[in-house]
Amino acid sequence: MSDTNFVDSHRLSAAFVANQLERLVEVIVTQGNDMLDAAGIRFPSRTVSTVLFVGENAPTSTADIARALGQPHQLATQRVDLLTQLGIFERISDPDDARRKLLRLTPEGRDQFKVLTGRLEKAGQAFETLFAEIGCDLPAVSRRAADALHESSLLTRMKAI
Structure with a gap:
């Protein structure tokens, strides 16, 4: 994801999969709202x-x-x-x-x-x-x-x- 944050490059990043997936969900929701609006x-x-x-x-x-x-x-x-x-x-x-x-x-x-x-x-x-x-x-x-x-x-x- 292009919206990297502290945990994305941290040596313990694998423990933050929920954080990464939540950000993916937000991208999909935002783009889904744009699609619906259009x-x-x-x-x-x-x-x-x-x-x-x-x-x-x-x-x-x-x-x-x-x-x-x-x-x-x-x-x-x-x-x-x-x-x-x-x-x-x-x-x-x-x-x-x-x-x-x-x-x-x-x-x-x-x-x-x-x-x-x-x-x-x-x-x-x-x-x-x-x-x-x-x-x-x-x-x-x-x-x-x-x-x-x-x-x-x-x-x-x-x-x-």
């Missing part, structure tokens, strides 16, 4: 997976979103509230449970969803060229690393050295 999409990139899920699974609940995306319920609630305020989602009564509210796209949300899916196709292609350029299937490597750490924690690995 397409006239009014919601932030960090909410894209929520919009995609509701667009493909409506009507659905906030709990369903949190479970499907592997997010804490509080985070899913914050994103749903924002998307509702922006007029992308609307709450409707659950016909099977009067106490429960379900979510679906508004008419504007459906329009934004159509644009979004086209942009995601192009973004996926752009990322594929990036992965070829850097010689790494980053999502696959990321999943393998997470799986390996779930299998054997960092602390377990340190004790084995």
Whole structure:
């Protein structure tokens, strides 16, 4: 990354992989917001997976979103509230449970969803060229690393050295 900092060149830099990955995430989020803005999409990139899920699974609940995306319920609630305020989602009564509210796209949300899916196709292609350029299937490597750490924690690995 061009935004190097103290830990990037430090002899202990391998211990700061989370720092480096967080900075990569911020670059992707910022550029994702730019991509969405250029397409006239009014919601932030960090909410894209929520919009995609509701667009493909409506009507659905906030709990369903949190479970499907592997997010804490509080985070899913914050994103749903924002998307509702922006007029992308609307709450409707659950016909099977009067106490429960379900979510679906508004008419504007459906329009934004159509644009979004086209942009995601192009973004996926752009990322594929990036992965070829850097010689790494980053999502696959990321999943393998997470799986390996779930299998054997960092602390377990340190004790084995």
